[in-house]
Amino acid sequence: MSYIAELKNLTKTFNGVKALDNVNLQIHKCEILALLGPNGSGKTTLLKVLALLQKPTRGEVYFADTKVSNQNIEQIRLKSTMVFQKTTLFNTTVYNNIAYGLKIRKYRKEEIREKVANALKLVKLEGFENRQAKNLSGGEQQRVALARALVLDTELLLLDEPTANLDPKNAAIVEEIIATANRELKTTIVIATHNMFQAKNLPHRIALMTDRKITQVGAPAEVFGKLSKTLASFAILENSFNGTARATENGTTIVDAGQGVQIQTTVQTSGKVSVFISPEDIILSKERFVSSARNVFKGRIVEISDFGSIVKLKIEAGKIFTVQITKRSFIDMGLNLNMEVFLAFKASSVQTI
């Protein structure tokens, strides 16, 4: 048997509303599988069903060759663990948080101490044992949550948008930890994401989710190659724009995205294209400044979303751009709704499909 878990004809409804619609999925041993889809496509529900936290309305869940039932659910649940999108730490020390699952599994005290120390080393938080978990920064909290899951060395690790609310530095650390866990601990990982670039680089396979269904499963190259236009149209990606590309004399490409927005990219292409700019690659300033960035737009802040250590801003500059900055920068710059700001990003930060 090459798969670790399987969902067969699975449907989940909440008060009559479908959250998953006849999903079939096999999870292979030792793979990283990305569930890629927009918000509300059913990724979190699918993960919770796999984590045996939610029972399917119809259909079956298998773990290896065992069908999950009311009788064996608590036993089988020990084989997997899930890290939620919103970090949920217990109101105690980092040590007690990470040790919790080990205590449940009745490990000896010395073993627990050693395993906790190793897990903290893995997530680059050595010496954090006695810190109060809830007083850590958002990124550190997410890494503690990851350590708490990894320390259990379960067969299956389920991650729900693990980098969604993190600053770029912490997101990179978390992605590295996920790759290391899969490579060295041979942990099978299912990761829900709406970040197309994460889905492109991290997993062995991608399951595309739209409208509560799995519409395509395959290797990243296969999925991105065949379905590039479909992907571009479905993915509610931040800063994804469709437009027409034309080459310039200096070797770059200009994509006309409409509403006066012309985006310069180093990728050489022409015709109809979709371009993406990662929200953390955009520099925000209150005044126009001279820089090497080829793309500079004047805009107005129309939405502010606080994610703890980071803040996401939506800027109307012909098109709506999403910009991600740290909370400190947000406070230092004294930003407010309707304020005029300047966006800048390099041509090399613009990716195309």
Place this chain on the structure above:
Amino acid sequence: MDYIFEGIEKAFQLIFSGDPRVIDVTLRALYVSSLATVIAILFGIPIAMLLALKNFRGKLLIKGIFNTLLGIPTVALGLFLFIIYSKAGPFGFLGLLYTPTAMILGEAILVLPIIVSLATNAIEAVDPDIMNQAKTLGASESQASLVVLKEAFAGVLLAGIACFNRAIAELGVAQMVGGNIAGWTEVLTTSISLETQKGNIVLSIALAIILLAIVFGITITLNLLQWKGLAVYRRKMREKT
């Protein structure tokens, strides 16, 4: 006015001279209120867990009943208990009327709605994902519920203090089912009431000072402990950074 200051002075003399009656009444008040609080917590916490964490028909009605009972007049409850404990009542055969046991049970019934309502609110305020988080780390249903209770500890502790303070400070139930029998069912509140009616203001003031000291003392001590715990934690953090 002089007799008030004189009363306070004499009251302190009574307290610090270790007057046997003052000690007896104080210890009984502490005993009755503590046991009543423990009984209320033992029954109240599981009810609160059920109301906060489970969905079932009639849940809102039960919560509404407990919330309403928060304001029950102690004399009315005392009268109701007097009737059911009295010889002609359904529990008359137990011979509980005018015993400390009757007072403990009565106070427990009185404070049960406090622990149920406040603890339910505290447990409901815990992040709903905590239960799932514990489960996905391997906890059984009961272990996960315990985690939620731990997260709600501060609120549940506050509910326990509120129960104790209500039990030790109320008069109606203690008077009606205890009967204020000297050396047997006499507690602080019933003695204060009796001695004031008899004109023995000095003893009343002494007992009232003790009652206030207990109520404020417990609340302030627990607040200080929480505050000190926070200060120790902050100092540790400063040393680390």
